[in-house]
Amino acid sequence: MDELFVGLVVFFLTMLVMWARSRLQALSTFKRMSIPGPKPSFFYGNTDEAWSQKKPWLAVDKWYKEHGRIFGCFPMGIRPTMVVGDPEMLKEILIKNFSNFRNRPALGPPRGEPGASSLTTLRGERWKRVRNVISPTFTSKKLRQMSDGMTSAASTFTALLQKQTEEKNSFDIYGMFQALTLDVIAQAAFALKVDSQTNPDDALLTVCRALFKSFFGPMMKALLLFPELGACFGALLRARSTATAKEFYVITHMKEVLSERQKNPGLKGNDMIQLMMDATDDIQVDLAKARVSVNMPSHDGPGAPEGTMRLSRTMTKLKSSKYLTENELIANCFVFLLAGYETTANALAFTTYLLAKHPEIQEKLHDVIVAAMDTAENVSFEDSAAKLPYLDAIIKESLRLFPPITGFVMRECGEECRVNGIVIPAGMAIHVPVWSLHHDPEFWPDPYTFNPERFMPENASKIQPMTFMAFGEGPRNCIGLSFALMEIRITLAMTLRKFRIKPPSGQYELDLESPFVTMNPKNGVIVELEERKLD
Numbered sequence: 194m195d196e197l198f199v200g201l202v203v204f205f206l207t208m209l210v211m212w213a214r215s216r217l218q219a220l221s222t223f224k225r226m227s228i229p230g231p232k233p234s235f236f237y238g239n240t241d242e243a244w245s246q247k248k249p250w251l252a253v254d255k256w257y258k259e260h261g262r263i264f265g266c267f268p269m270g271i272r273p274t275m276v277v278g279d280p281e282m283l284k285e286i287l288i289k290n291f292s293n294f295r296n297r298p299a300l301g302p303p304r305g306e307p308g309a310s311s312l313t314t315l316r317g318e319r320w321k322r323v324r325n326v327i328s329p330t331f332t333s334k335k336l337r338q339m340s341d342g343m344t345s346a347a348s349t350f351t352a353l354l355q356k357q358t359e360e361k362n363s364f365d366i367y368g369m370f371q372a373l374t375l376d377v378i379a380q381a382a383f384a385l386k387v388d389s390q391t392n393p394d395d396a397l398l399t400v401c402r403a404l405f406k407s408f409f410g411p412m413m414k415a416l417l418l419f420p421e422l423g424a425c426f427g428a429l430l431r432a433r434s435t436a437t438a439k440e441f442y443v444i445t446h447m448k449e450v451l452s453e454r455q456k457n458p459g460l461k462g463n464d465m466i467q468l469m470m471d472a473t474d475d476i477q478v479d480l481a482k483a484r485v486s487v488n489m490p491s492h493d494g495p496g497a498p499e500g501t502m503r504l505s506r507t508m509t510k511l512k513s514s515k516y517l518t519e520n521e522l523i524a525n526c527f528v529f530l531l532a533g534y535e536t537t538a539n540a541l542a543f544t545t546y547l548l549a550k551h552p553e554i555q556e557k558l559h560d561v562i563v564a565a566m567d568t569a570e571n572v573s574f575e576d577s578a579a580k581l582p583y584l585d586a587i588i589k590e591s592l593r594l595f596p597p598i599t600g601f602v603m604r605e606c607g608e609e610c611r612v613n614g615i616v617i618p619a620g621m622a623i624h625v626p627v628w629s630l631h632h633d634p635e636f637w638p639d640p641y642t643f644n645p646e647r648f649m650p651e652n653a654s655k656i657q658p659m660t661f662m663a664f665g666e667g668p669r670n671c672i673g674l675s676f677a678l679m680e681i682r683i684t685l686a687m688t689l690r691k692f693r694i695k696p697p698s699g700q701y702e703l704d705l706e707s708p709f710v711t712m713n714p715k716n717g718v719i720v721e722l723e724e725r726k727l728d
């Protein structure tokens with residue numbers, strides 16, 4: 194008995210020493226590389242400092258100012274993360290040497306479905322295939338087909354604004370933007386007609402709001418302390434993280450739409466799910482044909498039946514070509530819903546806030562919109578894209594000052610390589626400090642001033658490449674960029690044509706917070722509206 198006890202104690206002590214040594218080894222990574230950075234704590238690296246006030250971009254910015262544009266830190270437990278804010282080096286990592294930096298490091302515990310098959314988390318060749326299939330969904334032609342949904346949602350939005358203006362002096366416009374962007378993306382991504390704008394208690398809206406709130410739970414903290422758990426209990430964690438009850442609600446909806454469309458091929462829609470289904474259908478037809486021919490007794494190769502050869506050719510094509518599995522299709526519709534709802538609502542809210550604070554810019558924009566729109570109340574796709582460069586400049590300047598996503602432009606180094614004289618080891622996480630780049634006075638003179646002129650076409654050449662990162666950069670940038678910009682343009686043009694946005698009386702400053710990768714207005718955006726006379 195005593196021997197057993199001693200044996201157990203020795204075993205646990207050995208494990209403890211090994212655990213401590215591997216932590217110390219990880220925590221000294223940047224010392225070995227001679228890269229500066231904040232001092233990490235033994236248990237949580239720099240996680241506490243990064244996340245204590247839910248303002249991780251400010252912690253990164255503090256380190257950026259203290260240590261320069263390239264430094265090492267541990268914002269997620271003991272995983273070494275190299276922060277790179279040097280434009281030349283960023284060009285190498287995000288564009289020139291992309292094939293070696295094509296994956297994003299895993300954030301959080303291992304994912305089950307639907308997260309595991311989505312573009313945001315996929316890796317390697319599988320990511321490339323899925324991205325290739327999905328990219329054509331966002332061409333101008335396809336976006337134009339989806340723009341009617343945006344115009345109609347913006348129409349409902351302005352009608353609701355009118356009602357609010359009649360009923361209240363001031364109100365929070367952020368919640369209304371959330372409902373608007375959810376209506377738009379739910380319809381565009383998976384043909385779901387939700388009416389969260391007119392029904393603030395809409396179940397989908399409630400689910401989506403809740404989905405963003407729960408990243409740093411006890412499970413996450415335990416994994417940061419013992420990352421080994423992720424590897425040991427991968428299957429268990431995957432099962433636990435597979436589609437929570439909230440996610441199930443959305444997935445069930447999607448499966449219904451899918452099965453309805455599969456049963457009735459005539460029920461085609463102008464939406465992303467249809468475009469992805471079409472891409473998948475083509476390959477399913479090929480596969481079905483090949484399977485049928487396997488049963489045909491024929492010989493056209495050295496001893497191989499024709500059908501078998503055809504099946505094997507199709508399987509080879511499947512591995513390299515354009516198709517999505519049903520899981521991938523659902524996962525990506527789901528990720529569009531998440532990626533397209535809160536980000537776009539935040540961008541709209543931040544721009545509205547800035548316009549309320551800068552009446553002279555708002556008036557100039559109003560005049561430009563009236564001139565571009567003639568007397569029509571609705572903004573068409575063409576109007577929004579081509580005739581309003583000043584609106585575009587305002588949106589980009591707002592995205593610079595308040596990037597809706599600050600902690601997601603990340604890459605992982607595939608094989609050890611040298612970039613601008615620095616040897617980056619395999620597996621190193623690279624973090625692009627979006628907020629710091631956007632507020633660096635060397636790249637953006639007077640960086641905290643709202644000055645849309647910076648983004649006017651005549652000033653484009655003055656912008657240093659790789660310093661505007663609101664949508665990331667390179668082949669793995671935001672796939673929904675054009676969709677989001679179109680939605681923002683249409684909504685703002687239709688709103689500003691009808692209303693003058695004013696700040697409420699008293700102090701008017703935004704408080705920001707980050708539940709995970711997005712940056713949100715913590716207490717919403719309160720505004721007063723004045724209806725304009727329409728000609």
Ligand code: HEM
Nearest residue numbers: 312529532533536537540602664665666669670671673677
């Ligand atoms: C203002 C709104 C939006 C902002 C600021 C934004 C920002 C971003 C950023 C910063 C990234 C990471 C890019 C990188 O790593 O280089 C990203 C990725 C992504 N975004 Fe967006 N996004 C917005 C809207 C949308 C919309 C509307 C959709 C879908 C309809 C979308 C879908 C995605 C997807 C799927 C990815 C992952 C792409 C990949 O890994 O291949 N986003 N977004």
